[in-house]
Structure formats: structure tokens, C-alpha cells
Amino acid sequence: MLLEKSLAAIFVLLLAATLVNGLLVLLRPGKNWRELTLRIRTWWLIIILFSLALLSPHWLALTFFALVSFVALKEFLTLAPLRQSDRMPLLWMFIAIPINYWLIGIGWYGMFTIFIPVYVFLFLPTRMVIAGDTHSFLRTASQLHWGLMTTVFAFSHVAFLLILPSESQSTGALLVLFLVGLTELNDIAQYLWGKSLGHIKVTPKVSPNKTLAGLLGGVATTAVVATILGPILTPLSSPMALAAGTIIGITGFCGDVVMSAIKRDIGVKDSGTLLPGHGGILDRLDSLLFTAPVFFHFIRYFYY
């Protein structure tokens, strides 16, 4: 019941955003609201799909998360400069996705934690050696590793939260909701705090919009909301929820700027055009790629 209520609360928030946007378009037609309208429309799609995934049986939810990994990895590789000789190693990378999510599905935690960081990471350069192209070998190997690390390994920790053992049926889904909800809230809070009273830039060369006030205000907001929601939605006690919120706030910021640095290195503004108003799927997932593994291990260490 708690899960359904929480999802309903999110839909109410989104409905409010849609109404505010509609009013803004009506009252101030001079300004360009297209980007915001597109963004909210895409949010509807994301949240409907996400809710369906959380409400569906585990195998279907895992398939959904595997598909998100697939699309994200595809987007990453479309951006990265590839060599002609990388074809076969690349195809092997995609085989890692179903195996990784299958390991989650059968709950083989030990194998899941080493499958990509040990076996796939050692296998990929070996397969590249067979292709025999040593020109910019190291750069390519790191690109392939980083792509898998973020879009498959790190992201799939969200899916692993779902199958953590629990007394009531929906605890796993509520953990996912807690993590994803706070990560998004953190993004928005950092943006708003930075916009309203930010002066000192944190990463001027990577992302000039990020300010110290944004970072601190965002982390504080996330920590406060986490302290309130943690004991309701998750097994976390208030002090532990405060810690979790702080961790999500800081790692969310790190994920955001690291993915920005990658885009800047490649020379693109957005990672893609898949989500109108948001850019690509990686632009939406950037913070989550860092918050997911850290939050997962935090909660698993202390509570499972």
C-alpha cells in the first residue's frame, strides 16, 4: 500500500508541475516555454514507465532495467570515438548485460559484484588483443570499461535494491523509489539553490553553472527530506537516513560533473536526443550512476 501511495504522491507533484507550466504558458506567452513543456511531457513518460516497472513482478522489472542499461550503453558507445577493430569486443559488451541482470535475478550477490569488474574487465582487453590493433589501445580499453562500469554495473545496483530480502513485499521497490526520488530531488535542489544565491563556482572548467551554494543547499535539502522519508519508506533510522541523504547529495553532484566532463571531452552538449527536453538517457541518469552503487552498499552493509 505504501508503494502505491508514494507513487500517487509523485503523480500529484507531476500534475502540479504540468498545471504550473500550463499557467505560465497562458499568463506569459512572450517567453519561450517549449523546453520546459517538453521536459515535463518526457517526465510523464519516464514516471509512468518507472511506476509500471516497480509494480510489475521482479523478472519484468529486471528486464526493464536491463533495457535501460542497453539503451544507455548504446548511447555511450555512439558518443565514444570507436575504432573499426573494436567491433567484436563491442558485441561482447552487450552480452554482459543479460548475464549481469540474470545474476541479480537469481540473487547471486558474490558473483554479481565481481562479474563485470573482474571477469568482463579482464576479458575485454584480451578480446581486443585478438583483434590486434594496438593504436590507442589503452584509451579504447578504458572507454569500454568505463561505459560498462557506469551504464551496466553501477546502474544495475538500482535493480539489485528491488530483490533485497524484506518482510513486506514492497520494501525493495520502496528503496528504489527512495534512491531515485532523492537523486532527482537533489538535482533540482542544487539547481534552484545555485540559481538563487550561488556565486563561488565549484568546477568552473567543467560545469560553470555549479556553485558552492548550490552544492551545499542541495545536499542539505536532500539530507533533510531523507531524514523525514527514510524511516517511513525504508528500514533506515532517522540518523542513518540523514547519513544516506548526505551521501546521495554528494555522490549525485559527483556523478553530474563527471558525466559533464566526459561530454566536454567528446565535445557535445547532450549525450543524445532520446528524451526531448532532457537530452539523452545518460543526461538523465548521470547522478544516479554514482548514487546507486554507493547507496546500495551503504544500506546493504548496515541493514542486510
Added chain:
Amino acid sequence: MPKRILRLMFSLCIVWPVMWLWLGLRIRHREKLPKRGPAIVVANHNSHMDVFALLSLFPLCQQANVHPVAAADYFLRNKQMAWFSLNILNIIPVSRRGGDSNPLALCEQALHEGKTVILFPEGTRGEPGILSPLKSGVWYLSQAVPEVPIIPIWLHGTEQSMAKGSIIPLPLFIDVTIGDALHFNADKKVSMSMLKEHLLALEQQTTGNHSHD
């Protein structure tokens, strides 16, 4: 018509899953693609994927009315290939050697019937990302049917996904940018350079680096 059904099955079971699930098309300015023919669709050519990417832009019910123009010496080189090209891919064969009275007669006929024709003015698969010199077949075809619009399209990523000689397409996104319709211009030189300019502008739109904020 069993051939029509075969063709539909081919689009539905092979082309569409590969294009939309495995690869993924990212289309800019879809609204510029005319809903129905006649139209001459013109695109850059780097990969065998190109023709499938262009065919997937059209809805299923339109599939029977879209014809890629293809070299007869390559696509009709043996019996099986010829059957597949003519019946499933729906190609209009064109002789590259010339000598016939009018190599484009079949294209003209298709356009008169209100169909859409896909043409690669580079003639053959060129170097990825570099527009080879355009052949003037488009202009001759356009001269015969001056009222038919020419739709320029830029494809990016097909050669990464499926380079010459590879069998399995890599799962990478393909970017498709559709441009404004061009119309017949009596001056061949002007007409061809305009087409080239439009294609290069579309390339800029597709791959051009954006400033980062």
C-alpha cells in the same frame, strides 16, 4: 498478393526490430518528410544499412509505395539476389553503364504513379562522413517530373553500425536529419550545387558540435 505480404513480413519481423530495437533511429524534423508521394528522397550513402534506415522512416502501409533506386549490375547479379531485391526490397534497377535509351524510365514511371523513390546521388557507398561528388541522375530525373519535390536526408552512424564487409550490425544509434524540400531548377550546375549545399548543411546539423553550457 503474396509478394506484398512477404514484403510486409520482412519489414515487420526483420527490418523494424533491427532498426528500432537493436539500433535505434534518432530522427530530426520528421515533419518535413511528405506523408505521401510522389517524392524523390535523396541521401548520403555509406553502408548497406542506409536503405533500411530510410525505408523505416515510412509507415507500414506506405512500404509498398517506396522504391530504392539501385544499380542493376550489383543487385541483379544472380537469381536469388535479383528476386530478393525486386520483390522484397522493391528496388527499381538502373543500369550504371548507360547505353539504354533512358536508364531512368522506370523511376519516372513510378513517380508518375505517385510513388516515392529513394536515390543515393553519390552512386555508391563512399567514405564515411565525406560526401563524394554527386552524380547528376537526380537532375535528369527531376527534369522529367519537375513538380515532384526532392527531399534531402543526412544519415549519420550507419557506417559505424555496419561497415563494408561486416555481417552483424553493432547496436549504435543512427541519426537521421530531414531537410526542406527542393524543387527543380533548369540550370543543372546550380541545381546540383544547391543539393550539395543542402546535404552539407544537414550534415552540420547532425554532427556539428554544440557549445557546452
